[in-house]
Amino acid sequence: MLEKSNLEYEKVVLIGIVTREQNEEKLEEYLDELEFLTYTAGGEVVKRFSQKMDMPNPKTFIGSGKMEEVRHFVQENEVGTAIFDDELSPAQQKNIERILNCKVLDRTNLILDIFAQRATTSYARTQVELAQYQYLLPRLAGMWTHLERQRGGIGMRGPGETEIETDRRIVRDKISLLKKKLETIDKQMEVQRGNRGQLVRVALVGYTNVGKSTLMNVISKSKVFAENKLFATLDTTVRKVVIRNLPFLLTDTVGFIRKLPTQLVESFKSTLDEVREADLLLHVVDISHPNFEEHIASVNQILAEIKSADKPTLMVFNKIDAYEAEKIEEDDLMTERTTSHYTLAEWEKTWMNRLGEDVLFISALNKENLEEFRKKVYEAVRKIHITRFPYNNFLYPEYDAYGEEE
Ligand SMILES: Nc1nc2c(ncn2[C@@H]2O[C@H](COP(=O)(O)OP(=O)(O)OP(=O)(O)O)[C@@H](O)[C@H]2O)c(=O)[nH]1
Numbered sequence: 462m463l464e465k466s467n468l469e470y471e472k473v474v475l476i477g478i479v480t481r482e483q484n485e486e487k488l489e490e491y492l493d494e495l496e497f498l499t500y501t502a503g504g505e506v507v508k509r510f511s512q513k514m515d516m517p518n519p520k521t522f523i524g525s526g527k528m529e530e531v532r533h534f535v536q537e538n539e540v541g542t543a544i545f546d547d548e549l550s551p552a553q554q555k556n557i558e559r560i561l562n563c564k565v566l567d568r569t570n571l572i573l574d575i576f577a578q579r580a581t582t583s584y585a586r587t588q589v590e591l592a593q594y595q596y597l598l599p600r601l602a603g604m605w606t607h608l609e610r611q612r613g614g615i616g617m618r619g620p621g622e623t624e625i626e627t628d629r630r631i632v633r634d635k636i637s638l639l640k641k642k643l644e645t646i647d648k649q650m651e652v653q654r655g656n657r658g659q660l661v662r663v664a665l666v667g668y669t670n671v672g673k674s675t676l677m678n679v680i681s682k683s684k685v686f687a688e689n690k691l692f693a694t695l696d697t698t699v700r701k702v703v704i705r706n707l708p709f710l711l712t713d714t715v716g717f718i719r720k721l722p723t724q725l726v727e728s729f730k731s732t733l734d735e736v737r738e739a740d741l742l743l744h745v746v747d748i749s750h751p752n753f754e755e756h757i758a759s760v761n762q763i764l765a766e767i768k769s770a771d772k773p774t775l776m777v778f779n780k781i782d783a784y785e786a787e788k789i790e791e792d793d794l795m796t797e798r799t800t801s802h803y804t805l806a807e808w809e810k811t812w813m814n815r816l817g818e819d820v821l822f823i824s825a826l827n828k829e830n831l832e833e834f835r836k837k838v839y840e841a842v843r844k845i846h847i848t849r850f851p852y853n854n855f856l857y858p859e860y861d862a863y864g865e866e867e
């Protein structure tokens with residue numbers, strides 16, 4: 462496994478549904494993200510299809526009329542892949558593949574594919590491979606029920622079952638092998654983490670592509686890979702950073718995303734251990750993204766899943782240089798003013814205001830407000846430090862007590 466399905470320059474169509482919980486506007490936003498994921502995986506979206514429905518069709522997800530429309534387009538335009546925004550059951554995936562006669566992926570599949578493409582270290586590769594096999598296992602079972610139905614009762618416990626059972630056993634063996642391999646690496650990593658001494662640990666967390674690695678680079682003067690694609694970072698990088706005379710460890714981590722496949726959360730447990738063991742989180746947000754509030758909610762949900770929601774956290778609103786409020790023309794009396802029309806100053810007076818001191822607005826790219834960033838991080842790290850080592854708190858005075866030395 463691991464080798465990614467070849468999406469290079471492949472033409473792709475996206476398919477999503479409008480439901481009671483998900484109106485057209487939401488769907489468009491989700492499909493925007495799905496398109497970005499597709500682009501990251503090496504595909505080019507040529508068309509989006511959507512359908513309004515209360516419940517997805519159990520056999521083909523979308524209705525048969527819509528499916529015919531998609532099939533027609535796929536055939537006419539030599540589309541190689543159809544990607545659904547929602548998770549498809551193994552049976553649905555198979556049925557749709559048969560109708561469309563092209564590759565059919567869902568969101569989970571696509572994310573796994575990108576991770577497979579981007580994993581470079583053996584550690585990240587092992588984690589991705591484990592996630593892939595875990596995704597595959599119930600799908601082998603799905604293949605079986607599909608056979609079962611086709612053949613009917615009598616005589617079906619023949620070679621078909623044996624084959625599937627063998628496949629399943631191979632996959633299960635592979636899973637336990639990979640788990641053992643990870644355990645071994647985990648132990649080594651634990652030792653490494655133990656060797657880091659008693660420095661306070663700070664972790665950068667946040668949605669994918671918000672600028673965590675960029676911030677890591679400006680703060681620690683390191684060269685972590687950053688780019689305008691999703692999941693640029695899969696491995697954690699730890700750097701010792703010193704602000705004034707106060708040293709601490711700063712970790713750059715993998716970005717989160719809406720509906721992050723559970724297999725990935727599970728197999729990236731050890732990568733996420735860095736977050737779990739952190740004393741302070743810097744939750745980085747791309748405030749120029751129209752969905753940034755939803756991104757925050759997704760990140761908080763994953764933090765809760767890994768039991769890290771209660772840690773001291775600084776909210777770092779990044780990309781203020783790129784923030785643009787939507788404008789309402791003066792003669793436009795129809796458009797209702799919403800949060801998308803807020804200026805940054807207005808945002809600061811919303812729920813953000815309730816976070817008190819723990820909020821920051823910066824641009825990592827243009828290095829705006831980094832002095833305030835250093836100050837707030839210094840104060841937060843210092844607070845943790847002096848609770849932990851009350852006897853040497855004289856070492857680290859309040860940030861402003863340094864005067865204008867830097
Ligand atoms: N305009 C603007 N762009 C930024 C800023 N900070 C980062 N970027 C850009 O945002 C993109 C993503 O940056 P990364 O640092 O790779 O983001 P990340 O959060 O590490 O992303 P993943 O590792 O993929 O989760 C890059 O193209 C950066 O140049 C900023 O302050 N302003």
Ligand SMILES: [Mg+2]
Pocket residue numbers: 673674675686687693694713714716
């Ligand atoms: Mg990164």
